[in-house]
Amino acid sequence: MTSTTKLHQDLFRLYEHYVGEPDSKKDVYGYWLFILGYLIGATGVFAFVVGYAGDTGSYVLIRVSGVAAATGLSLCLFGLVLMLPVRKRGIQASVVGVAIALVGVASFAVVYPHDWRGHGADWSVEVIAIYAVGIGIIAGVTALVPVVTGQRGMFVEEEGQTEDPPILTGDALEGAQFAVFRDGDGDWQWHVLHLEALAKSTDSAVTRPAAxxxxxxxxxxxxxxxxxxxxxxxxxxxxxxxxxxxxxxxxxxxxxxxxxxxxxxxxxxxxxxxxxxxxxxxxxxxxxIENAAFTYTEERDQWYWQLIDDERTPLASSDVGHRSQERAEEAARTFAERFEHARVLDVEHVGAELYERDGGWTWRLVDGDDDVLATATDEFDGRRDAEEAVEALLAELESASITTAGEPVHELYQTGEDWHFRLVDDSEHVVARSPDGDERYVDTKHRAEQFSEGAREADVVEIDDAEYEVYPVGDDAELTFDEAEASEAAAAGRELTADGGVVEADDDAGPEWNWRLVTDDREVVAASTEPHADTESATAAIDRVREQASEADLIEFENAAFQVYEADSGEWRWRLIDEDGNVLADSGEEHTSRSEAAEAMMTLKEQAPNAELLEIETAAFELFENEDDEWGWRLIDEGGKLVAEDPATHPTREAARAAMDRLLEHLDTSVRTMERPIFQPYASEDWHWRFVLPNGEIVAVSADRYPTRDDLVDQLEPIREAAATAKRYMIGDVTVQLYGTDDCQFRLLDRDRETLADSDVSYADHEEARAAVQTITENAADAPVFSIEDAVVRLENDSEWSWRLVDREREEIASAVETVPDKDELLSTVETVRQLAPRAGRVDFDVASFELIADEExxxxxxxxxxxxxxxxxxxxxxxxxxxxxxxxxxxxxxxxxxxxxxxxxxxxxxxxxxxxxxxxxxxxxxxxxxxxxxxxxxxxxxxxxxxxxxxxxxxxxxxxxxxx
Missing domain, CATH: 2.30.29.80 (PH-domain like)
Structure with a gap:
């Protein structure tokens, strides 16, 4: 046995003893290669740590430990590759990675330290890159490639591609298998098995434990x-x-x-x-089912009906149960009758409903969810009267002002052809109003502004009988120009005249002054005929009038008259005046004596024999008739100069004489300078006040009466503050007023501040209430006016469209079963129900019946x-x-x-x-x-x-x- 074979057997036996039965030889080699790599890497790390700890660190030590650690890591990773179920091509790719990594390790050993990190040629980046590429290839084929690509087929063996026989994988119902086993001596033997699939599961399991x-x-x-x-x-x-x-x-x-x-x-x-x-x-x-039919079901002892078409599509259903099927059938027939004649009601934002209450008719506003927003306070004799009232209100509601209770306001409103204003204080009382109407809105607005601007500083002046008032000329001329022009002129520092012309500024000149004699009821008894440079001059003119009037004779003439008078220079002159007091002719020269002037005058009198002869030695009152057949008076001093005149004319000579007598009656009354507006209290059974501008114009009067003068004066302070801080609103036939603090509500007021309707809902604050009111006003013009005679079909939109059939008490009779995405489709559905419901039959169920149903697919x-x-x-x-x-x-x-x-x-x-x-x-x-x-x-x-x-x-x-x- 060769040493190589013996090493192979020893590695396998050790693996079986310490690890287990290997599946293949690459598992064994991979395991031991991993152990070898671990030992080499650990040795390198240990040598590096011990070397530095013993102060023996050197470049050689770092080079050796680095090479060992890097080599060990490469071998460990390659061992893992061999232990994993990696295909042959994956192992080949890993071998390439190991080779590249070892090239990087060898390069490190060569260049370190002389060409490393700032020394020599510095190959550190290139060496690290080579090593990293090698390590990346080894790790990538086993881990990164399956993760990134989502499949294992490239380097790793695919799932299901095993060495198991097809019968075990479910690919065949019959097959053979070699069973390999150890005999008594520990050697391997095998049997051939015949395998046959006899049964299979009918359901699949998600996990192995479940299976x-x-x-x-x-x-x-x-x-x-x-x-x-x-x-x-x-x-x-x-x-x-x-x-x-x-x-x-x-x-x-x-x-x-x-x-x-x-x-x-x-x-x-x-x-x-x-x-x-x-x-x-x-x-x-x-x-x-032909066309449509009603079906009936029982749920929890209650019977319900449903309308379906010939395709079994549900069109309508009852939401209220019935005690028996007979009652459900009766309800279905009633639904068909009521739906056929029911009006389709589309209230998107707001609508007006007419309904009976306590024997009369009235109206209320409802929103798109059929919640009552506001209810009218009045009742009407008939439905048509209520309809006319609410239609008129809706037409005005679109442009209605939104005010807030508890805040002073100037309300500008129109009555007939004239505009008026009134001041409402923070307690909702009308405390002031305009005395007369104006033809133009801009005039009334201007008077309200004058009242607002002058109220705080206005003096309280009571006129006992009559007083002379000295006042500046040209104050508060009547507005006849466009407000935009006035604003533009004011911004440019220019003043506009009454006819729209520009008044040139004179920085050095002060105001000129006039005087008038007024009674306690503001009747002007007499007035100056020309302006004066200052108040002193105006006062001196008043004194002269007093002096002249006290000595003046009364001259009455109906025809032209000659006058002989002494001029200021002491010379004598004559002139011819007509019955209106106009000078027709003058002497043209002065005479040294009265007789000389009279003689010259007599020469001309021959030409005008009907002219009277008046001799003026002192001041005189003249009564005259003008071209309109009206009478007046004027005061002429001894020099023939006009010093005072009647500011008004009278229908008769007697009335003019009476007016002149009033001047004489109040001749010595006091003089008062009137530089700013005044509150003038006056009594007429109760006490009242009027707000008078310096030019004598009354722009506001009290709306209340006061029992005493002290009560009036006490109440002026809050009126001043209200007038100065009040906002201005143009009020039409309808005004929306927000009221309340914690829970805010709104009410609709008419032109006389009478409540037309009050809200039935509350809001968290004024902002929320104002937003709700604005929604109402913006959509009032398109709001439907309806009355529920029997029932109506309400269209509803909650992300999708649906309908409900409700009676006048808002009890739901039926509703749509399914919703649709848009209104047009819903209207088409409603029309389909309207056509099919009256003709819908009853589905007759026998003891048992088959029903055919189609699903959504x-x-x-x-x-x-x-x-x-x-x-x-x-x-x-x-x-x-x-x-x-x-x-x-x-x-x-x-x-x-x-x-x-x-x-x-x-x-x-x-x-x-x-x-x-x-x-x-x-x-x-x-x-x-x-x-x-x-x-x-x-x-x-x-x-x-x-x-x-x-x-x-x-x-x-x-x-x-x-x-x-």
Missing amino acids: TDGIERVKSQISSAGLMELTTSAFRLYEDREENWQWTLARDDGSVIGTCSREFDQRDDAEGAVSLIKDRGPGADVIE GRWRWQLLDENGRAIANGSETYASNEAVREAVADVRELIDAASILEIDSVSFELHAAEDEDGWVWHLIDEYGTTMAESTQVYDTRTDARDAMNGVKAHAPEGWITFTD
């Missing part, structure tokens, strides 16, 4: 299994694992064609169901129904068409008629004729009616099948289990 459990169960019960011979179809009656009784209908070949539709608590109940099927099944008809099956329409048997097989399942039903009738009843209470063998072939087969059935195993082939005779079955029964309990990949 093992199944085999062990067969081994433990097969020896005690009885024998049942099926020569015809049969009902198998058995008790399942939950101790419930069931049955299956099997052909004579053992294939199951029908099962029970429910489980039974007692054996007698299951046997009774089978008896009913055997009695009624052979003569049962197939249910036929178009496959057909049958089920057997009792007289109540309940399924009592289900077909186990499916068919490609309606015609095929009808043919199958004909066969089922015959099978039921010929079927015997078998009770399965233990594991048993079934021997029966093969399906579609001449011959016999056997099945092993457990006590639960489940097929555990079956024969692998069809036997020519019953005796052959029985012998094969007995062979399995005799040898299987002691059979061993082998697994092949």
Whole structure:
């Protein structure tokens, strides 16, 4: 024996002694090569550690230990490759890897340390790369390639490609096997075995333990299994694992064609169901449906109906159960009648429903989920009145302002052709309003702004009887220009006049001043005729009026008149004035005396004989009639200069005289400078106030009355604050107001702040409520107005579309069975139900009837129904068409008629004729009616099948289990 052969035997014996029986010689060599590599690598690492610990480290030591460790790693990996089930090409690739790795190791030994890491030519990167490539090839063929590629076929042996005989892998039913074994001397011998597959499992197992459990169960019960011979179809009656009784209908070949539709608590109940099927099944008809039909089912002592079309597609169903089938049938007929005339109601965001309440009609807003959003507060005599009211509201709701209760607001609203405003304080009281209407919204808005801007600083001024007011000229002229132009001009530092012109700025000039005499009811008794440079000049003018008026005579003339008067220079002049006080002619020159002036005047008087002759020695009041036949007065001083005039005209001379008398009555009243707006209290039974601008315009008046002046003054402070901080809203016929703090709600107000409707839902905060209100206002124009006379079909969208039929009390009558992806398809479905429901018949169930059903994939099956329409048997097989399942039903009738009843209470063998072939087969059935195993082939005779079955029964309990990949 050569030394090589002896070494081979020794390696194998050592492997068998310490490791186990090897499958091949490469397992042995791989193992010992792994050990060798481990020892070499460990020696290298040990030498390196000990050398440095003893302070004997040197480049030689590092070179030797590095070469040893790297070589050991290469050999270890190659040993692992040999121990794995790697194909020949994989081993060849690993050999290449080992060679490359050893080249890298040798290169390290050559270049280290003189050409390593910054020294000499520095080959460190190249050497490491060579070694890494070699190691990568070795590891890659065994690990990385299967992981990355997801398959083992390239280098590793594929699953199922073993040396096991085909009979063990399931590829053949018969074969031979060499059994190799050791004899008494420890040497190897072999036998040739004849192998034949007698039985096979009917189900597959996911894991080896599961398969093992199944085999062990067969081994433990097969020896005690009885024998049942099926020569015809049969009902198998058995008790399942939950101790419930069931049955299956099997052909004579053992294939199951029908099962029970429910489980039974007692054996007698299951046997009774089978008896009913055997009695009624052979003569049962197939249910036929034309167009549509109502079917009825019983669930938990309640009866339900369902509308189906001729393809058995469910179209509608009742959601409410009924006590009997008769009541369910009556409900189905009622549904058909109500659905035919029901309106399709599509409320996507908001809708308005008209309904009766307490004998009258009213309305409410509902959302897309049919939840009530708001209910009207008023009731109407008829439905048409309620409809008109809600239609008018919806038309205005789209542009309605959204206000918040508890916040002061200026509300600008239109009544007829005029615009007004009112101030609402934080307690929801109207505390101020505009005195008169304006034709334009911009004018009213401007007055509200004037009130808001001046309220805080306005003085409280009470006029007892009358007062002189000195005020700046040109303050708050009437708006006749566009607001955009005003904003642009203001931004440019320019002022616009009433006609839209630009007033040139005069930085040095202050305001000019006028005066007026006003009574406590703001009647202007007298006013200045020209502006004055300052308040002192205006006050001096008032004093002059007082002086002149106290001495003035009353002059009344109806025709033109001549006047002789003394000029300021002391000279005398004359002039001719008409009855309106207009100067028609003047002397043109001055005279030294009155007589000289009179003589000159008389020359002209000859030309105007009807003119009166007036001699002015002091100031005089003149009463005159203008071209509109209105009368007025004016005050002329002794020099003939107009110093005061009536700001108004009167219908009669007497009225003008009375106005003049009022001036004389209040001539000596006090003088007050009015530089900013004022609150003027006044009494008229109760106390009121008016807000007056310096130009005398009243822009706001009190909306409340006060019992005393002190009460009025006390209430002015909150009014000032409300006016200054109030937001402005344009109010139409409808306003939405948010109110509440913790739970926010909303209400709809009319132009007079009367509540039209109040919300029925609450929101977490004002932001959520405002978002909900905006959804309502944005969709109000398209909101449907509806009334539920009897019932309506509501369309609903919750990811997919569906419908519900509800009555006026929102009780659901019926609903769709299936949802559809879009509205158009749903509308088409609703129309189909509307057409089919009135014509739908009743499915008449006999004592038993076959029903044909198609699944989603178009496959057909049958089920057997009792007289109540309940399924009592289900077909186990499916068919490609309606015609095929009808043919199958004909066969089922015959099978039921010929079927015997078998009770399965233990594991048993079934021997029966093969399906579609001449011959016999056997099945092993457990006590639960489940097929555990079956024969692998069809036997020519019953005796052959029985012998094969007995062979399995005799040898299987002691059979061993082998697994092949």
